[in-house]
Amino acid sequence: MRLIQNMCTIAEYPAPGSLAAADCCLGAAGRRLVKIAVVGASGVGKTALVVRFLTKRFIGDYERNAGNLYTRQVQIEGETLAIQVQDTPGIQVHENGLSCTEQLNRCIRWADAVVIVFSITDYKSYELTGPLHQHVQQLHPGTRLPVVVVANKADLLHIRQVDPQLGLQLASMLGCSFYEVSVSENDNDVYSAFHVLCKEVSHKQQPSGTPEKRRTSLIPRPKSPNMQDLKRRFKQALSAKVRTVTSV
Numbered sequence: 001m002r003l004i005q006n007m008c009t010i011a012e013y014p015a016p017g018s019l020a021a022a023d024c025c026l027g028a029a030g031r032r033l034v035k036i037a038v039v040g041a042s043g044v045g046k047t048a049l050v051v052r053f054l055t056k057r058f059i060g061d062y063e064r065n066a067g068n069l070y071t072r073q074v075q076i077e078g079e080t081l082a083i084q085v086q087d088t089p090g091i092q093v094h095e096n097g098l099s100c101t102e103q104l105n106r107c108i109r110w111a112d113a114v115v116i117v118f119s120i121t122d123y124k125s126y127e128l129t130g131p132l133h134q135h136v137q138q139l140h141p142g143t144r145l146p147v148v149v150v151a152n153k154a155d156l157l158h159i160r161q162v163d164p165q166l167g168l169q170l171a172s173m174l175g176c177s178f179y180e181v182s183v184s185e186n187d188n189d190v191y192s193a194f195h196v197l198c199k200e201v202s203h204k205q206q207p208s209g210t211p212e213k214r215r216t217s218l219i220p221r222p223k224s225p226n227m228q229d230l231k232r233r234f235k236q237a238l239s240a241k242v243r244t245v246t247s248v
């Protein structure tokens with residue numbers, strides 16, 4: 001993905017209400033909007049990942065975030081898309097499973113796609129991935145939300161707790177792309193993860209041959225429409241439909 005260099009404004013929306021305002025398919029200047037939520041356990045590097053993706057920089061220490069929304073424009077397959085990335089507070093795990101706040105659930109519902117992050121140095125954060133993926137899909141009933149799994153802190157090999165094969169196997173079981181990255185050392189893999197996700201959303205938003213177009217081609221418009229002609233065509237279409245239904 002080529003980030004547009006001179007569009008580097010990062011808009012922060014501290015108020016939770018701003019999510020609703022941003023909740024539409026078109027971004028500024030009528031560009032298609034892709035909304036991404038970044039979720040995972042606390043301390044796995046969610047903020048670092050988002051900042052790396054948006055600014056190419058790794059800063060090192062971040063305040064514990066309360067969930068900031070950032071925007072940026074990116075080029076994907078020749079089209080400029082507006083991307084909104086929602087950083088979220090770390091998820092806590094309790095004995096009886098995940099503990100997701102209503103704020104987090106709202107972010108997940110708002111999103112077109114989700115990045116689930118765990119750290120290779122924290123086995124518990126890896127264990128969270130499966131239940132979290134399930135939770136994300138439950139909040140989007142009737143559709144399959146694009147999700148990418150990112151294993152972060154790949155530079156900390158000496159304290160690795162999660163084998164790369166484990167992450168890969170889990171992601172493929174969940175039907176997601178998988179990236180093992182070091183946000184602190186490398187930005188290419190971070191871009192790739194977001195790129196794949198944006199592409200998937202973009203394809204989902206633009207199904208080939210919309211129903212509207214297909215309907216138009218089935219019943220061609222009369223050259224000079226008048227009421228009689230329209231009625232006749234309507235009856236024809238209706239009786240054809242009845243025939244199809246009875247034949248089934």
Ligand SMILES: Nc1nc2c(ncn2[C@@H]2O[C@H](COP(=O)(O)OP(=O)(O)OP(=O)(O)O)[C@@H](O)[C@H]2O)c(=O)[nH]1
Pocket residue numbers: 041042043044045046047048049059060061062063064065088089090091152153154155156181182183184185
């Ligand atoms: N060595 C190393 N440290 C990293 C990497 N990514 C993030 N960190 C560090 O991990 C710590 C946590 O990073 P954050 O980005 O604040 O993590 P978070 O998931 O947003 O944390 P919460 O806000 O508590 O949910 C920070 O000290 C980062 O500098 C990485 O790839 N390698």
